[in-house]
Amino acid sequence: MSSKSLVMSWMRPVLVMLLLGAGAAAPAATSFTLEQVRDYAFSTSLVAASQGSQVAWLVNHQGLRNVWVASAPHFAARQLTAYSKDDGQELTSLSLSPDGKFAVYVRGGEHGGNWDRGSPADPLSMPVGTKVEIWSAALADGTVRLLSEGDYPVIAPDSSRVLFQKDGAFWIVPIDGSVAARKLFSARGRLGSPAWSADGSRLAFVSSRDSHALIGIYRDDSTPILWLAPSVARDSSPRWSADGQRIAFVRHPGRGGAPAPRLEFEPEPWSIWVADVRTGQAVQRWSSGAGLRDSYPGEPYLEWAEGDRLVFRSYADGWQHLYSLPSNGGAPTQLTRGNYMVDDVALSPDRRRLVFSANTGMQPDDLERRHLFSVSVEGRDPVQLTAGTGLEWAPAHTRAGELLFLSATAQRPPVLATTSHQGRGVRLLAPELVPVDYPVTQLVVPTSVSFAAADGKTVHGQLFEPKQATSGKRPAIVYVHGGPQRQMLLGWNARASYSNYYAVNQYLASRGYVVLSVNYRLGPGYGHDLHFPANAGVRGASEYQDVQAAARFLQARGDVDRIGIYGGSYGGYLTGLALARDSELFAAGVNIHGVHDWTLVYHADLFNRAQYEMPPDTQRALDVGWQSSPVSAVDTWRSPVLFIHGDDDRNIGLSQTVDLTRRLDKVGVRYQTLVLVDETHAILRHANALAMNRATVDFFDRQLRRARQ
Numbered sequence: 126m127s128s129k130s131l132v133m134s135w136m137r138p139v140l141v142m143l144l145l146g147a148g149a150a151a152p153a154a155t156s157f158t159l160e161q162v163r164d165y166a167f168s169t170s171l172v173a174a175s176q177g178s179q180v181a182w183l184v185n186h187q188g189l190r191n192v193w194v195a196s197a198p199h200f201a202a203r204q205l206t207a208y209s210k211d212d213g214q215e216l217t218s219l220s221l222s223p224d225g226k227f228a229v230y231v232r233g234g235e236h237g238g239n240w241d242r243g244s245p246a247d248p249l250s251m252p253v254g255t256k257v258e259i260w261s262a263a264l265a266d267g268t269v270r271l272l273s274e275g276d277y278p279v280i281a282p283d284s285s286r287v288l289f290q291k292d293g294a295f296w297i298v299p300i301d302g303s304v305a306a307r308k309l310f311s312a313r314g315r316l317g318s319p320a321w322s323a324d325g326s327r328l329a330f331v332s333s334r335d336s337h338a339l340i341g342i343y344r345d346d347s348t349p350i351l352w353l354a355p356s357v358a359r360d361s362s363p364r365w366s367a368d369g370q371r372i373a374f375v376r377h378p379g380r381g382g383a384p385a386p387r388l389e390f391e392p393e394p395w396s397i398w399v400a401d402v403r404t405g406q407a408v409q410r411w412s413s414g415a416g417l418r419d420s421y422p423g424e425p426y427l428e429w430a431e432g433d434r435l436v437f438r439s440y441a442d443g444w445q446h447l448y449s450l451p452s453n454g455g456a457p458t459q460l461t462r463g464n465y466m467v468d469d470v471a472l473s474p475d476r477r478r479l480v481f482s483a484n485t486g487m488q489p490d491d492l493e494r495r496h497l498f499s500v501s502v503e504g505r506d507p508v509q510l511t512a513g514t515g516l517e518w519a520p521a522h523t524r525a526g527e528l529l530f531l532s533a534t535a536q537r538p539p540v541l542a543t544t545s546h547q548g549r550g551v552r553l554l555a556p557e558l559v560p561v562d563y564p565v566t567q568l569v570v571p572t573s574v575s576f577a578a579a580d581g582k583t584v585h586g587q588l589f590e591p592k593q594a595t596s597g598k599r600p601a602i603v604y605v606h607g608g609p610q611r612q613m614l615l616g617w618n619a620r621a622s623y624s625n626y627y628a629v630n631q632y633l634a635s636r637g638y639v640v641l642s643v644n645y646r647l648g649p650g651y652g653h654d655l656h657f658p659a660n661a662g663v664r665g666a667s668e669y670q671d672v673q674a675a676a677r678f679l680q681a682r683g684d685v686d687r688i689g690i691y692g693g694s695y696g697g698y699l700t701g702l703a704l705a706r707d708s709e710l711f712a713a714g715v716n717i718h719g720v721h722d723w724t725l726v727y728h729a730d731l732f733n734r735a736q737y738e739m740p741p742d743t744q745r746a747l748d749v750g751w752q753s754s755p756v757s758a759v760d761t762w763r764s765p766v767l768f769i770h771g772d773d774d775r776n777i778g779l780s781q782t783v784d785l786t787r788r789l790d791k792v793g794v795r796y797q798t799l800v801l802v803d804e805t806h807a808i809l810r811h812a813n814a815l816a817m818n819r820a821t822v823d824f825f826d827r828q829l830r831r832a833r834q
Contacts, residue, residue: 156635157564159818162628163811165538166558167621168193168531170219173521175474177225179264180521180529181205182541183216184558185621188811190216192228194264195541195554197527202541202555205262206269208232213248213809214255218277222284226264227300229278229287233257235805238775243276246773248804248813259289261300270302277317282325295319295330295343310343312350318361322369327402329363329372337379340372342402353400354407360398362427366452367476372400373435373452375425376409384738387728387746388664390657393420397427397435399452410435410454418443418653430502431476436460438467440653447479449502460504466650468495471520477502480520480528484612484650486512490573492650493587493615497530497544510544511551514570516616517542529554533617536568538624567592568631571615574641576678578670582646582655586675587615589630589640598686600829601639601679603703603711604630605672607694609662612650613642622693622807629818636822638829639685641678645671645699663723663746666753669706672699676710687829691821693717694777694806701755701766701785708763713828715821717769718777718806721785723750726777759788765795767824769817771804797824 166186173180178197183190184204188211195202205228208214218231234257235246245255259272272278275291280300287300294311298304314332321328328343338359342351353360359377366372376396385391392415400407413419418440426438426447434449437457441448447460447467461467465485472479479502482495486509495518497510510528511517516539520530532542532551541555559565571587578584591599606613606623618624630640644650645668646658660667672690679685690711692700697719704714720726728750731743740746751757766789770782779800789796799820801813808814 157567157632159629159632159822160815161562161564162568162632162635163625163815163818164560165563165624165628166560167624168539168541168555168558169519169619169621170217171519171521171529171531171541172219172221173523173529174221174223174225176223176524177221178523178525178527179221179225180523180541181219181221181228182531183219183230185811186558187211188213188809188814190214192216192219192230192262193541193555194228195529196225196264197523197525200527200529200541200543200554202557205264205267207267211249211811212251213246213804213813215246215807215809220278220280222280222300223282224284226284227280228262228264229259229272229280229300230262231257231259231276231278234276235775235807235809237807238805241775244775246803246805246809248771248773248801248810250803259287259298261287261302263301272298272300272302273306275306277319279319279321282321282323286325288319288321288328290316290319295328310346310350312341314339318363320363320365322365322402323367324369327369329365331361331363333359336381340374340400342372351402351405353402353405354398362425364427364429366429366433370402371452372402373410373427373429374398374400374407375421375427377421384736384740386742387731387740388660388742388749390417390659392417395421395425397437397450399435408454410452411437411450411457413439414441417657426470428472429476430472430479432502434502436472436479436502438470440656443653445649445653447481447500449504458504460500460502461498461507464652465492466652469518469520471522474522474524474526480510480522482518482520482530488512488514490615493573493585493612493644495614495619497528514615515551516614517551518619531619535570535616536565538563538617539619567635569634571630571642573615574678576674578646578674580667580670582658582671584643584645584671584674585651586641586643586678587613589634589638589642591634591637591639593637595637595684599637599639599684600825601641601682601685601688602633602825602829603672603675603679603688603690604640604642605645605690605692605696605699606642606648607692607696609645609647609668609695610649610656612644612648625808625814625818626693629821632818633822633825636826638825639679639682641675643671643675645669647695663727663750663753665749666702669699669702672703673707673710676703676707680710687712689713689715689825689829691715691717691825692719694719697777698755702753702758704764704766705755705758705762708761711764713765713825715767715769715824716782717817717821718771718774719755719781720777721754721781722756723754725781725784756785756788759785759792759794762789762792762794765797765828767797767799767820769799769801769820771801771806771808771813773803774806776806 298306396412533539
């Protein structure tokens with residue numbers, strides 16, 4: 126049976142009405158500016174009040190980040206906060222108090238970094254610096270209060286207090302800021318993952334202690350912390366049962382043992398345990414297999430459901446699916462099946478059903494979209510809730526059961542939307558967040574394409590073709606996403622950075638470029654084996670074959686001449702590799718904060734012997750890592766390149782670009798640089814993102830169009 130028939134065999138028919146809303150469509154025109162296509166209000170981080178009828182989400186419009194809210198029954202959207210400056214201060218950790226009266230969030234920092242995560246970021250270069258602070262905003266009147274410096278707030282079940290992390294300890298503060306914050310308690314290790322019991326009397330948390338990690342329960346200052354089944358393992362993800370008598374958690378083997386080979390994937394076994402919070406004793410209720418597909422999925426989505434069942438996510442059958450398990454043990458039930466991945470998941474208020482987004486549906490190209498589905502926690506009565514050519518993600522339920530989510534199309538950026546649990550259409554709730562003059566109708570609708578890499582693997586991509594006709598040949602551009610565990614879609618992306626690049630691809634198409642966005646192997650949307658392929662990245666760059674295949678696909682068209690390439694982060698790495706290895710194929714490129722030398726990023730520890738044993742393939746790993754890096758092929762690099770990099774990048778240091786440019790100097794390769802001072806990997810300021818986008822387009826115009834004249 127085909128993957129499509131596997132999906133359609135359990136879908137109910139649905140009717141989807143994508144309503145753009147009054148005034149949302151721009152009048153027809155022949156062109157639009159880069160500033161216009163980047164003038165969208167990006168919505169993200171949708172949350173709902175667990176005991177109320179309110180939802181909240183974050184909106185970033187031209188660098189102005191604010192909290193928006195809406196309430197049943199009509200869910201009229203309104204802006205709650207009033208930040209009015211493009212200062213690069215991100216908003217994160219948004220939550221609503223259970224009673225729906227307060228929104229709590231963090232302002233400041235850069236939480237996506239590989240290092241200095243959550244430390245203040247100052248891309249505006251203010252002499253007084255910045256802070257990472259926790260704020261609350263009252264939904265009734267919009268009053269905003271600074272609660273404390275700190276991070277990662279968690280609201281107590283009674284809606285009166287906010288727990289947060291600061292200086293390696295847990296702190297507590299009233300949600301209305303009426304009293305100054307105080308330290309609640311501290312413990313050895315790096316503390317994190319706090320979880321309140323349902324009655325708010327106890328707090329579960331994780332204490333990471335390098336080789337192992339423990340789950341503790343704090344009650345009060347006079348009661349010793351109770352450690353749940355302490356062992357040499359690494360425990361994580363504590364989840365309270367509804368009655369407050371048990372905690373489910375994930376257990377991983379402790380760190381140690383003989384060093385594993387660097388050039389091979391090692392299975393990452395994991396198990397689910399249930400602990401009695403009175404005694405601290407725990408019992409294993411499920412364990413993964415020993416194969417690669419059984420490895421820890423990164424985010425297991427462990428939750429307690431109705432019927433005393435535990436719901437979790439696994440790659441066991443080769444695709445990321447949902448399972449449920451009796452909490453007293455037994456065989457798990459696979460809830461979702463088919464050749465697609467389960468992405469966002471939300472448990473209904475009665476804990477009987479799961480609503481999730483997945484890249485499947487009735488359209489043959491839904492592998493590159495997201496739609497919403499519902500299934501009972503026992504695996505019965507699956508329903509497809511949304512369908513068509515739109516994209517839907519981030520489901521959230523109010524206490525009364527209203528289902529809200531974010532909705533986008535190929536032409537309209539994401540906004541708040543709703544539907545019924547029977548899948549009776551999609552209704553937009555905040556169409557006003559799409560500017561009246563936004564060029565909705567002028568954007569192209571990308572098409573899904575596939576082609577074969579040199580080793581026979583199928584590669585997927587989205588093709589942006591210009592609307593205007595031409596009698597001659599056009600320049601073309603390959604766009605390479607970052608991650609690498611990301612997937613570009615046939616429409617706007619749930620991630621802000623990739624929606625930015627989607628907008629740039631639309632603008633390039635409006636200027637006559639044929640743009641191919643390539644989903645190379647290592648992405649999550651095509652099954653485990655392509656998500657974790659052999660010999661990829663530092664292990665041999667096998668995914669570069671997919672980038673080559675994208676360029677060959679464009680070459681085979683009769684209307685394409687010179688081909689450029691660009692991408693950020695991991696996409697910057699593959700851009701560098703393309704220009705270094707195949708300058709005859711790629712005429713120019715824009716490399717945005719890419720990795721250029723794997724040995725200094727992934728294998729740096731191999732240069733310093735830290736123990737008697739070393740990985741058995743140490744020298745081979747260093748050699749392959751070097752050969753997989755752009756710096757190893759500088760001698761064959763001929764094409765001009767633009768480097769763009771923030772000098773407060775906390776994922777890939779600017780030193781990677783500095784090192785490569787020094788090497789290019791020696792071989793005479795033409796390059797330009799755009800250094801964004803005090804900017805991070807996330808490109809926090811809208812002005813800096815626009816400068817990056819403008820430099821990218823201008824560079825391609827000079828390098829690819831001028832060469833054709």
